[in-house]
Amino acid sequence: MASFSPFGGVPGESYLFRVLGPFEVGDASRPVRIPPGRQEVVLAALVLNLNRVVDVSSLVDLVWGEDPPATARTQIQICVSGLRKILATGGVDATVETRAHGYLLIAPEDSTDLNRFRGLVRAGRELARAGDPAAAIELLRAAEQLWRGPSLTGLPHEAIANIAASLDESRIEALEVCLRLELELGRHEQLVSELQRLVAEHPLRERLRGHLMVALHRSGRQAEALESYQQVRRMLADELGLDPGKDLRDLADAILADDPDVTGGAEATGGAEVEVAPALAASERVVPRQLPADVVDFVADDTLIKEICTALTPSLQRAAATVVLLTGGPGVGKTTMATHVAYRLADDHYPDGQLYCDLRGTCGQPLGPAQVLGRFLRALGLPGQAIPEPLDERAELYRSLLADRRILVVLDDADNEAQVRPLLPGSGRSAVAITSRNRLTSLPINGRFGLEPLGGDLAVQLLGQAIGESRVLDEADAARVLVQLVGGLPLALRIIAARLAARPHWPLSWMVRRLQDEHLRLDELAHGELSIRASLRLSYEGLAAPDRRLLCLLALADGTTMPSWVGAALADDRGPSPADLLDPLIDLRLLEITAMDSAGEYRCSLPQTVRMFAHDRLTAEITPADQAPAIRRLVGGWTALVEQAHLQIYGGPYTIVPGQAEKWHLPADLVRRQLMDPLAWLESEHENLANLVNLAAKSGLDESCWQLATTLVTLFEARGYPELWESTHRVALEAVRAAGNLRGQAAVLRSLGALHLSRGEYGAAGSYLDAALKLFVDIEDPSGRALCHRDQALIQRSSGADDAALAQYELAEQYFITAGDIVGRAHVLVEMAHILIRMPDFARARSSLDEALGICRSVGFDRGQALALRRLGQLLTCQGEFSAAERTLQEVLAMVRASGDLVGEGHILHDLGRLSIRLQNAEQAMLYLTQAVTIRESLLDTGGAAAVRADITTLLEQRKGQGPLTSTACLR
Structure with missing residues (x-):
């Protein structure tokens, strides 16, 4: 027997995932329960595509079919999040990772019984072809023993049922091969009872019926063999109105005539395995080798290469041809990747040849499928005069020629589904690799892979392979800068490498200097026939005019990622689904989907070279006067959302200076979903919002600029962003001063004062x-x-002038009442209570806190409630009501942690540490105080951190003295 070890392991061993029977997860000794329903279906899909990316859209289709809910993608995210927790808790050695367009279940290849089955069957078939039927039978029988019943039992879902049926089909096909080999070895008598059982289970399966007829006939039971034929003939006629197939009819005739080919024992073929002669005789077959040359300095992520190779490897599960799609933006290396992978697979998996065609999808004149089929048919050896004219006849002939061959077809730069569909083989022995800037969603794709620019190390490696590693090592910093300047785009890196290779005496820093000017960078990224601008222009000119304009305007939106509604604001589209406007740009990979936000909307980014190209086109095609309204809408959309976030957090337009900034309002439902957690939304968008302050200032929108900056203090103060607080306000102050905007100047100066406080x-x-x-x-x-x-008032308090501070608070309270700002008044009441506690005047303090709490609760201002409750906890501490104080402060700690308020958490931990000292719990006090000082330091609050350290020092000294713990003050 030939040596072989597909994945290792033996039948009956434990697998992390079992699909060949009831769907089960976890080690046999420690099963893991997966909640039935969506999570089970999603996990099953990931298991069936182990170590391959599964599109979110595919999962949505699998779970809901043709009528998914609007929140389908969000629900898939929730399912995946739940699965991660379940797998981790259950100790399953597998992880679910997020990719750009889907999810990837990562686990060892031998962790599923399905992969073990496939490996055994593949090896068995290879041994059979190599002339070792006994060894092949051993592996095929081992594969059969892995089955515990019909596959994926327990998942009553239509789409899963179809997959299960396909898996069950692969099982019976493998068994049919095994039985034929055993018949060839003369084991007919031992097989009769097994075949009778299988035929009873699958009465219309003609190949099994043929095996049974051969086994009966060779066992001297000719009459039973012919009766079995008559049974299937009557059954087919009654149920389907059909006659048995030609192979089975020929076999019955041969048995009746006592043909030696049927009675010949070990030399017989089994009769039912008669093959139809191919269109061309084997001796006349042409083996096409059309792939373009592989790239010598090819560099890509090894994991991605492996995933694509795995997806393109023929599968016993699929009856149809394997189809894999590589998508990506201009210059990302789709053609190079497809070619490289094709060469890797050619000899071992597709020895009958490789077909290749550039479909010219982005050239404005894509090739028609009839034209491509003509080329392929000639490449397969068919003379020109034998090629029919009609497209459907060419496609039929093409599929016939590929039916019994193992050929890999590479369709490069596909335009749309109609161009590609006639070019797909019908047989599962061949495969197709498609590259396209479009997603081709309606094609039967087995694996979709979105190619991205190279990461830093791989990009530097590409440069080193192209111009010499020593040259790159000598200027490692310059090499990394070059990679950053072009965003790791392989085409751009090859252009840079070509220019440097042509000038071996020029340093890499020379190229860095030439690329520093962003406006000239695209001009520099050209060498010979290679050009980034030319590549991008092909996609750009294929867009409709409104889409070209939108791409240009998107260059105005600075930031690494942007929410999908930004396109609607730039285009002034107030439709209910603003994200739809971006679809044409996403389809051509000019815009990349980077993530899904908490509202179920996708986030996008412009690849760096696309951004440069779009900015060039913006300057050339849209005048500043036409850009201005788009900028106002963009800034107005963000301003409206920031204002609404503040309103939700504070319960109304409180504690801010009102302004007159122009707004652009999004659909109400989208606003609601975006701001389900307004403070978290502000934090998730803080980079975009900071950039927007700069854009507003640069565009002369001073009113929007100062309103955005000062309203964002809601975030800066709660989540600790002092640097952004200062930088945005410096920009805003310059803008309002230049515009002579007095209210804006006053608001920004006041907010800067609060920052220094x-x-x-x-x-x-x-x-x-x-x-x-x-x-x-x-x-x-x-x-x-x-x-x-x-x-x-806070400044007065810092110097101990409590009476002066109270006077300032009383003035503030009167002006808040005049302005109708009840939350502002509540905040003043809380701070007045703080002074009253220190006086001490506990009764007035409690009255102020109760009134403040009532106001904050009436408007739903959680942070105000936390502030008031913190002061209440301090009041209770000073009154000696330690248990009540601890309960109150613990409640506040839970509130600030839930909202992500690090500043508040630092204060409450300090309070709890001081309270624990009074409770004589030194260890708990040290824990609280240590956590408090860590947070204060992370927020650069040096004064606060010093105060906590002073209490830690006092605590350590008291512990050394072994005496009772005492706290010198009841509050801070």
């Missing part, structure tokens, strides 16, 4: 607040005056 820089804070208050007095703005007096 948060840092404990009271002198600088006072200067900003004094300047802001003067302006607010001049323009008679009560909201601004209230905020200034509130913040000035």
Whole structure:
């Protein structure tokens, strides 16, 4: 027997995933329960495509069919998240990873009984072809023993049922091969009872029936063999109105005539395996080798290469040809990847040849399928005069010629499904690799792979292979900069490498200098026939005019990623599904989907070279006057969302200076879904929002600029972004000063004062607040005056002037009442209570806190409630009601952690640490205080961190003295 080890393991061993029977997960000794329904279906799909990416769209189709809900993608995300937890908790050695367009279940190849089955069957067939039937039978019988019943039992789902039927079909096909080999070895008598059982289970399966007839006849039971034939003949006539196939009829005639080919024992073929002669005799067959030359310096992610190769390897599960699609933007290396993979697979899996055609999908004049079929038929050895004219006849002849061959077809740069569909073989022995900038969603694709630019190390490796590793090592920093400048795009890197290779005496830093100017970069990325601009122009010119305009306008939206509604704002489209506008750009991979947000909407990004190209076209094709309204809508859309987020957090338009910025409103349902958690949304978009402040300033939108910056303090303060707080306000201050916008100046100065207060820089804070208050007095703005007096009170408190602070708070309260700002008043009441506790005047303090809590609860202002409850916890501590204080502070800790309020968490942990000292719990106190100082340091709150460290030092000293623990103060 030939040596072979497909995956290793033996029948009956434990597998992480079992599909050959009831669907089961986990080690046999520790099964893992998967909740029935969607999660089970999603996991089954990932298992069936182990180590291959499964599109989200495929999962949606699998779970819901033709009528998915609007939240289908979000629900798939939830399912996957749940599966990750279940697999981790159950100790299953497998992980589900997210890819650009789907999910990937990563586990060892031998972790499923299905892969073990396929490996055994594949090896058995190879041994049979190599002339070792006994060894082949051993492996095929081992494969059969893996089955525990019909596949995927327990998943009553139509789409899964179809897959299960295909798997069950592969089982019976493998068994048929095994039985034929055993008949060839003369084991007919031992097989009769097994064949009778199989025929009873599959009465219309003619190949099994033929095997039974041969086994009976060779066992001297000719009459029973012929009766078995008559049974199937009557059954086919009664149920289907058909006669048995020609092979079975020929076999019955041979048995009746006692043909030696049937009675010949080990030399017989079994009769039912008669093959139809191919269109061309084997001696006349042409083996096409049409692949373009492989790239010598090919570089790509090894895991991705392996996934594509696996997907293109012939599968016993599929009756139809394997079809794999490689998609990606211009210059990402789709053709290079397809060619390289094809060469890897050619000899071992597709020895009958490789067909290749550039379909010219992005050239404006794509090849028609009839033209391509003509080329392929000639390449397969058919003379020109024998090729029919009609497309359908060419396609039929093409499929016939490929029916018994193993050929890999590479269709490069496909335009659409109609161009490709006639070029797909009908046989499962051949495969097709398609490259396209479009997604070709309606084709029967077995594997979809989105190609991305190269990561840093791989990109540098490509440069090194092209121009010499020593040259790259000598200028490693310059090499990394070159990679960054072109975003790791393989075509751009090859152009750079070609230019440097032609000038071996020029350093890499020379190329860096030439590429530094973004406006000239596309001109530099050209060499000979290679050109980034030319590649991008092909896609650009294939777009409709509105889509070309939208691509140009998207260059205005700075940031790594953008929400899908941005396109609608730029195009001034107020339809209910704004993301639809981006589909043409996504289809051509000019725009990449990078993630799904919490609202179930996708996020996009412009690849770096596409952004440069779009900016060039923007400057050339859209005048500044035409750009201005789009910019106003873009800024207005973000401003409306930020304002709404603030309203939801504070329960209304409170604690801000109102402005008159222009708004562009999104559909109400989209706003609701985006802002389900408004503070989390602000944090997720903080980079885009900071960039937007710059865009508003640069575009002369000073009112929008200052409103955005000051409203974003809601985020900066709660989540600790002091650098962004300062940088956005510096930009805004310059913008409002240049525009002579007094309200804007006052609002920004006041907010900068609050920033310095948060840092404990009271002198600088006072200067900003004094300047802001003067302006607010001049323009008679009560909201601004209230905020200034509130913040000035904090400066007074810092110096111990509690009476002066109370006076400032009372002024602030009156102006908040004038402005109708109840939340602002509630905040003042909380801070007044803090002073009253220190006086101490516990009764007035409790009255103020109760009123503040009532206000915050009435408008749903969670952060205000947390502030009031924190002061209440301090009040209870000072009153000696330690148990009630601990319950209150623990409640606040849960609130701030749930909202992600790091600043609040640092304060509450400090309070709890001081309370634990009073409770004589040194270990718990140290835990709280240590956590508090870590958070304060992470927020660059040096004053706060120093205060916590002082308490830690006191605690350590008291523990050394072995005496009772004491706290010197009841609050901070």
